[in-house]
Amino acid sequence: MLIGEKSIPRPLRWAMIGGGRLSQVGYKHRCGALRDNTAYQMVASAFDIDAERGRDFGVNLGLDADRCYATYQQLLAEEAKREDGVEVVSIATPNGTHFEITKAALNAGIHVICEKPLFFTTAEALEIKALAAKKGLIVGVTYGFSGHPLLMQMRAMIANGEIGDVRMVELQYTHGFSANDSADKFSEAQKWRVDPKIAGPSFVLGDISTHTFYISQLVLPELKVKSLLCDRQSFIPSRAPLEDNAMVLMHYDNGAVGRMWASSINAGSMDSQSIRVIGSRASLEWSDYNPGELKYEVQGQPNQIMHHGMPYLHESALADERLGALHTEGLAESWANIYLKFAIAIHATQQGDQTTLDNLIYPDINAGIEGVRWIENCVRSADNGASWVNYE
Ligand code: NAD
Incomplete structure (x- = not known):
């Protein structure tokens, strides 16, 4: 603690x-x-x-x-x-x-x-x-x-084989704050996000999905992307070539498959970033909207919700705990960690x-490199007609 x-x-x-x-x-x-x-x-x-x-x-x-x-x-x-x-x-x-x-x-x-x-x-x-x-x-x-303690719990449980063999990784970071183009005109922070000279080769892939992609690497350090297919769109045409919505399918080197949805046009959604890892016997699911709880669902058994700060957690999750199980921890604690x-x-x-x-x-720095590599591969696939590309 x-x-x-x-x-x-x-x-x-x-x-x-x-x-x-x-x-x-x-x-x-x-x-x-x-x-x-x-x-x-x-x-x-x-x-x-x-x-x-x-x-x-x-x-x-x-x-x-x-x-x-x-x-x-x-x-x-x-x-x-x-x-x-x-x-x-x-x-x-x-x-x-x-x-x-x-x-x-x-x-x-x-x-x-x-x-x-x-x-x-x-x-x-x-x-x-x-x-x-x-x-x-x-x-x-x-x-x-990535400093939320229950991510370390996820990492430890997957490493201990508590969900079995990893079969699927379901990733999402979406919100609705760019559902229309008003911020593109009036918000300084949004104007540069849709300008490739300042934002780089992507909008939502870089702006939000890099967070979730890193979280997947944190909880699944052994899993490597082998190939992917990315389809990206600019629902607000003036944002093209930068996307305000992207869907990515992934093949991992162990035979597992993955999916990422990154979007800023998910109208009405305040913020939903989540990761669900599906194994051969159980699944784990975490969302940043409710970061103090981790769902552990074993096939054929009642579902469990693991709570931050509780003594049944792995020592690596308890090491990053600050306020104790009785109180809500949030983004400030994650950044502090x-x-x-x-x-x-x-x-x-x-x-x-x-x-x-x-x-x-x-x-x-390696996590930073992998985020950039992720964007590059997604953009290469999307700009090649949303085709499967080997992950380079
Ligand atoms: P912003 O436009 O709201 O703010 C940018 C700030 O940088 C302003 O204070 C501006 O005056 C200053 N600035 C610009 N150029 C500068 C320069 N050359 N020297 C000194 N100051 C300069 O942008 P933002 O939304 O705060 O995003 C900034 C960065 O943070 C981006 O890379 C963005 O992707 C990232 N970001 C990360 C998170 C996260 O959760 N980690 C959240 C939001 C933004």
Whole structure:
């Protein structure tokens, strides 16, 4: 159980790039990083494309005005001159900027925590992996739902054979917030999401399905996609070639099959991300809408609902518990869990502690690469007439 005590000897000196006052995701980063007050200390920022608004916001959050920089380039240059300069930055800017900012931060000797989808191409992601390895630095990816403790329970139960042989993986991340085009015109966050120059080669595949795809990799680390077929549509024509709906069929290397539905035009649906893993004797199902419960359904027996924080859970699920079974845990706790693991990974890297790094399960650079690879394969299939393609 986590109760906020130190996991590393002192908080890491941390800055945010992007994630400013009007951003969708910035506060989630701060909820995650600053939750325990023992893993990170926010010391600097380049919060905003609008320098003045970014500075005002940083000061309002309690930062020194002279460490609220106008640009990320200025942040990296000025912090490098200080003995107490930034050690890790979080990048919460639109997709098209992730690669250049990550590269610049690593070259400045700073660890990186970056938003998904990490970059536009696998080649870029592999280049960054090599650079991070050369510099001895961590790149973490904020798959923010992946810190929910019951996902570790799913992983442990599947590994223990409690559902039998895995036959099917059913994945969904859909909502209805782009069912019409009003946000495309008025919301800054939506405008860039449907612009391929800034969003990259996909809309919903990158924006939401990368989360669910990572969750499937977290709970099924042995399962590898062998081939897939993706059909994608732009129900709002102005979004083409980027899709607001996609359906993907997958074949895995063990003979299992999978399906992903990613959509932002699921009218009326607030948010539904779920994973159901169907085995030869039982199924497990989890949804981020009700993340404190895990369904365990054994064929021929009454269904069970496993509850977070209960002593019958696997130790890896209990290790990430914060509030206890009597209370509701949510997205803020999930973000805090992954941010804590980023901090432990960074400290272990600083100490040369390979054992800790080898045993830590968190969304690292490889998870980021796999998200980009997933998008690339889906787009290749969809743009080839929704045909089956070998997963490359
Ligand atoms: P947004 O448009 O709402 O906010 C972007 C922020 O970045 C703004 O504060 C903007 O001023 C700032 N910005 C833009 N360019 C900048 C630059 N060059 N330097 C400094 N600041 C800059 O976008 P958003 O919805 O918050 O998404 C940002 C990123 O986070 C995207 O990659 C998106 O995919 C990702 N995201 C992830 C999650 C998650 O759950 N992990 C949720 C939402 C968004």
